[in-house]
Amino acid sequence: MRAIMSVSGSALLGIMAVGSGVAVAWPAHADPATDFATELHTYGIYGPKDYNGWIGKITCKRLYTGLDQDAEKSAKFVFTQLPKGSTTEQTWQFLGAAINTYCPDQAPVLQRAAGQG
């Protein structure tokens, strides 16, 4: 923070412009679990917000550690955690939302799966 404050005004604007794509309405996103839950609701996935948040984060952790080496394995993990009766579509929607929310750098995993499909 201190480093950013010491740079010139125009450089700061540049940084803000670059950052804006990632950090739109930053204060409203202070709790990603809330946004995550809101997105899940649009897919008809309910359940405790904290629990779903945990599952989202753990899904990312499993991708980072290589325990789940592709999106199929991630989806299998997610499906096991969703309420009984959840659909394959909801599973992939959850996975997509989890990656977007908690580990966007893992998005290529989804792209690879889509390419194979």
Add this chain to the structure above:
Amino acid sequence: MYLRAGLAAVVMCGTVLATAGLASADASDDYPIPNRILKTTCTVDQYMAAVRDVEPVYYERYMTDYKNRPAAIQDAARDRIYWFFSLDYAARRQYSEDTATNVYYEQMATHWGNWAKLFFNNKGVAAHGTDICMNYPPTDPSLWNW
């Protein structure tokens, strides 16, 4: 006739009281250690891998707690749970009895109260883990480095 009924009542009453007295002190086949853990033939690593996959939040919390312990406590907890899993059913049942009747029996618990939470504290987790643990490799060092 009345005398006999009265005697029966006294005997029955006595039985109930005696049973209640026993239950409050002794272990059962499901308490404090779940029956599934007493009976499973899975290794520690197999069970942990299963819980990681089917009860991920429980596993995550246990591992966070574990990582917050000093290295010596982590080592001791690992050694202790591998020792427990090396026991047969009868010895595990005896251990369950010993820990139920003497709070100081398990020294590990005085250093880390929840040292065996992943294994002993939740019947549902134990059931879900032991349902599928046999499908995992017997040894997987990555489980303690989560």
